[in-house]
Amino acid sequence: MNTRLTLSTIILALGTVAAMLPGKENDSVMLNERQVLQEMLLDANYFSVDELAHLLISGDPSIQLIDIRPAADFKEPIRGAINVPFDSIFTDNFAYLFDQGVMKNILYSDDDHTAAQLWMITTQLGYQNNYLLKGGLTEWKSSILDPKYPESTAPKEAFDLYQRRAAASQYFTGARALPPTDLFKPLSPIKRKKKKKVEGGCS
Amino acid sequence: MGPIIPINDISTELNYLIAFLIGIGFGFALEQAGFSSSRKLAGMFYGYDTVVLKVFFTAAITAMLGLVFLNHFRMIDLSIVYVNEYYIESAIIGGVIMGVGFIVGGFCPGTGICAAAIGKLDAMAFLGGSLLGILLFGETYSLWEGIYMKSYLGGIKLSEVIGISDGLLVLAIIGAAVLMFWVGEWAEKRFQRPDITKDI
Amino acid sequence: MRSTILTLGIIMVAFFALLIIVTSGVEKSSFKHSAQEMHRLATTTDYVILPSELAKMPEYRLIDLRKPKAFIIAHKDGALNIPVSNILDDEFKMLFASAVPKVFLAHDPIHAHETWMLLSQLGYQNLLVMELLEED
Amino acid sequence: MSHHNYITGTTKYMNPYVAGILLGTVLLLSFYLTGRGLGASGAMKSVVVSAVDVVAQDHAGTSGFYSKYIADGKNPLNSWLVFQVLGVLVGGFLSGALAGRLTWKTEHSPNITSRKRIMLAIAGGVLFGFGSQFGRGCTSGAALSGMATLSLAGFVTMMAIFGTAFLFAYFFRKNWI
Numbered sequence: 001m002n003t004r005l006t007l008s009t010i011i012l013a014l015g016t017v018a019a020m021l022p023g024k025e026n027d028s029v030m031l032n033e034r035q036v037l038q039e040m041l042l043d044a045n046y047f048s049v050d051e052l053a054h055l056l057i058s059g060d061p062s063i064q065l066i067d068i069r070p071a072a073d074f075k076e077p078i079r080g081a082i083n084v085p086f087d088s089i090f091t092d093n094f095a096y097l098f099d100q101g102v103m104k105n106i107l108y109s110d111d112d113h114t115a116a117q118l119w120m121i122t123t124q125l126g127y128q129n130n131y132l133l134k135g136g137l138t139e140w141k142s143s144i145l146d147p148k149y150p151e152s153t154a155p156k157e158a159f160d161l162y163q164r165r166a167a168a169s170q171y172f173t174g175a176r177a178l179p180p181t182d183l184f185k186p187l188s189p190i191k192r193k194k195k196k197k198v199e200g201g202c203s
Numbered sequence: 204m205g206p207i208i209p210i211n212d213i214s215t216e217l218n219y220l221i222a223f224l225i226g227i228g229f230g231f232a233l234e235q236a237g238f239s240s241s242r243k244l245a246g247m248f249y250g251y252d253t254v255v256l257k258v259f260f261t262a263a264i265t266a267m268l269g270l271v272f273l274n275h276f277r278m279i280d281l282s283i284v285y286v287n288e289y290y291i292e293s294a295i296i297g298g299v300i301m302g303v304g305f306i307v308g309g310f311c312p313g314t315g316i317c318a319a320a321i322g323k324l325d326a327m328a329f330l331g332g333s334l335l336g337i338l339l340f341g342e343t344y345s346l347w348e349g350i351y352m353k354s355y356l357g358g359i360k361l362s363e364v365i366g367i368s369d370g371l372l373v374l375a376i377i378g379a380a381v382l383m384f385w386v387g388e389w390a391e392k393r394f395q396r397p398d399i400t401k402d403i
Numbered sequence: 404m405r406s407t408i409l410t411l412g413i414i415m416v417a418f419f420a421l422l423i424i425v426t427s428g429v430e431k432s433s434f435k436h437s438a439q440e441m442h443r444l445a446t447t448t449d450y451v452i453l454p455s456e457l458a459k460m461p462e463y464r465l466i467d468l469r470k471p472k473a474f475i476i477a478h479k480d481g482a483l484n485i486p487v488s489n490i491l492d493d494e495f496k497m498l499f500a501s502a503v504p505k506v507f508l509a510h511d512p513i514h515a516h517e518t519w520m521l522l523s524q525l526g527y528q529n530l531l532v533m534e535l536l537e538e539d
Numbered sequence: 540m541s542h543h544n545y546i547t548g549t550t551k552y553m554n555p556y557v558a559g560i561l562l563g564t565v566l567l568l569s570f571y572l573t574g575r576g577l578g579a580s581g582a583m584k585s586v587v588v589s590a591v592d593v594v595a596q597d598h599a600g601t602s603g604f605y606s607k608y609i610a611d612g613k614n615p616l617n618s619w620l621v622f623q624v625l626g627v628l629v630g631g632f633l634s635g636a637l638a639g640r641l642t643w644k645t646e647h648s649p650n651i652t653s654r655k656r657i658m659l660a661i662a663g664g665v666l667f668g669f670g671s672q673f674g675r676g677c678t679s680g681a682a683l684s685g686m687a688t689l690s691l692a693g694f695v696t697m698m699a700i701f702g703t704a705f706l707f708a709y710f711f712r713k714n715w716i
Contacts, residue, residue, distance in 0.1 A: 032432030206574030226626015234634035236558035248708035261559020266687035297674020298699020308663015321635030332664020344604035
């Protein structure tokens with residue numbers, strides 16, 4: 001048998017096998033279930049409302065608040081938040097927002113429900129720098145914007161916390177509060193370092 | 204998990220060393236195939252020597268099959284691998300100009316470099332000409348910029364355009380290649396020119 | 404020529420063998436759904452139930468996701484304690500795969516929703532979340 | 540004898556199919572290691588760009604074509620393809636030396652003179668260089684690597700190059716046959 005026939009037979013056989021392989025998306029940078037579970041258990045992936053208030057007051061430039069409520073419900077967001085409705089995260093191609101290496105995205109919705117779902121999706125896709133606001137907007141409103149005075153029997157820490165929250169409330173709702181638009185930052189799509197498309201070609 | 208270098212952020216120096224080693228393999232394969240001879244290359248278009256067809260398609264199919272299988276076994280992430288960007292006009296116009304250049308000059312840049320390495324003077328002339336051609340394009344770039352950038356379709360794949368799976372497209376290409384190999388060997392007998400083939 | 408083919412063949416087989424060895428160490432994911440499918444599932448499925456609805460269900464299995472210590476102090480009758488960190492253990496696979504509705508008690512809503520997402524993505528069905536306050 | 544193989548004593552090239560598999564394996568290795576295919580014209584462009592940068596820096600900085608390769612003071616010669624092409628030179632030389640094909644010669648049909656062949660090679664080079672920039676890659680970068688990744692651009696460029704060469708082959712037959 002000459003080389004051409006041998007080669008033809010081999011490549012036709014391999015090609016037939018290749019044609020029968022199921023076409024599936026490759027997911028090498030995605031996390032598997034154990035890695036996702038590890039991320040879930042990591043406290044560092046969650047922000048409490050008090051931590052968020054502290055970051056906002058200190059003017060941390062690296063945080064990006066993402067409000068994932070439907071666009072129709074996007075009223076009175078936490079200051080500086082941008083609206084990315086959960087329903088449209090794939091249709092409107094917001095991937096560049098979630099998949100980047102510079103800003104810390106803090107996701108929130110009314111409560112933990114949809115925010116946790118979105119966080120799971122981004123985490124599983126291997127996107128980094130996405131964090132979850134514990135308790136969502138409800139918790140933010142009740143604890144930071146409208147803190148309750150602790151009962152007189154409460155421990156001293158509760159009073160300290162109330163002091164801080166009252167100050168934060170003053171900061172976010174008081175007369176000195178800046179109009180929310182002032183903190184809107186221009187978004188530049190930043191490619192994540194790890195999954196960077198290779199530049200190639202011969203041109 | 205591949206591609207190894209972009210995923211693992213390997214240093215530039217090592218990247219260049221690997222580029223150099225891959226280049227050695229590339230040059231070795233081209234020279235061994237006989238691509239360092241312009242008359243052997245041109246034989247493709249007159250039927251007396253179809254080595255270009257055989258090597259080109261065997262190489263493309265080997266790499267295609269390899270990528271499909273590596274992707275299947277999750278050894279390579281094809282979404283990172285560079286897919287040539289498609290600009291309809293510039294790809295066709297550029298291809299046509301290169302086609303004329305091929306039949307006139309008898310080399311393409313890769314084979315020209317390879318032939319120059321073993322001392323072919325016409326290959327060196329060809330490479331000099333290529334540099335001139337690139338300079339010419341650079342100097343007249345403003346004239347072509349419109350058409351050069353027109354109809355950008357991104358890095359799309361043929362399989363996406365036709366709407367079939369990668370594997371099926373590879374099988375179709377293999378079918379076509381097997382046929383072409385057969386025609387090529389037939390042509391080599393039909394248009395045989397012992398005087399030339401002996402010479403090169 | 405035959406020897407060249409043989410040599411090349413050996414080199415290629417060795418090359419692929421090396422690739423297989425290098426990549427065999429990588430843990431494979433066993434997710435059944437892609438991110439897009441999970442997004443669709445999450446937006447279309449209402450898996451949160453109220454205690455009143457639970458009472459109407461003929462059969463269900465309560466699963467408490469808290470740490471064992473908190474579970475020992477107080478827990479609902481009939482609840483099974485599976486801390487979130489153990490959710491992927493092999494011993495619970497049979498339970499999740501069974502047709503009985505599995506109800507996660509959401510003392511911590513974030514972890515309950517995340518657990519629901521994780522297990523749903525692995526292809527398990529009949530998963531529910533019941534939101535509770537810590538006092539209940 | 541200009542063709543003398545120091546190993547086997549013959550002038551035979553490798554079996555084209557075996558050479559093709561070898562080339563394909565190198566290409567696959569390149570994809571596996573670096574995520575990109577092979578190329579040649581890109582390195583030549585780096586040479587041209589750096590030459591222009593040395594001779595006429597202001598011109599290079601303002602031109603739409605050159606400026607993107609020398610932006611932020613980067614050296615166009617410091618690129619992946621340049622090192623790869625240096626490798627091609629070494630690899631070609633090694634193979635030629637092993638097979639005994641190292642000679643200074645100009646290959647041409649007996650119907651034309653060496654001088655004419657050189658002129659034609661330069662003309663072909665100019666066309667190929669120009670076309671490779673227009674088409675974003677040459678036969679190796681656009682056609683071969685492009686086809687391996689099943690990219691549409693690769694197939695279109697390959698068809699255009701070989702189709703045109705076949706069409707024009709008749710007019711240039713004297714140079715080759």
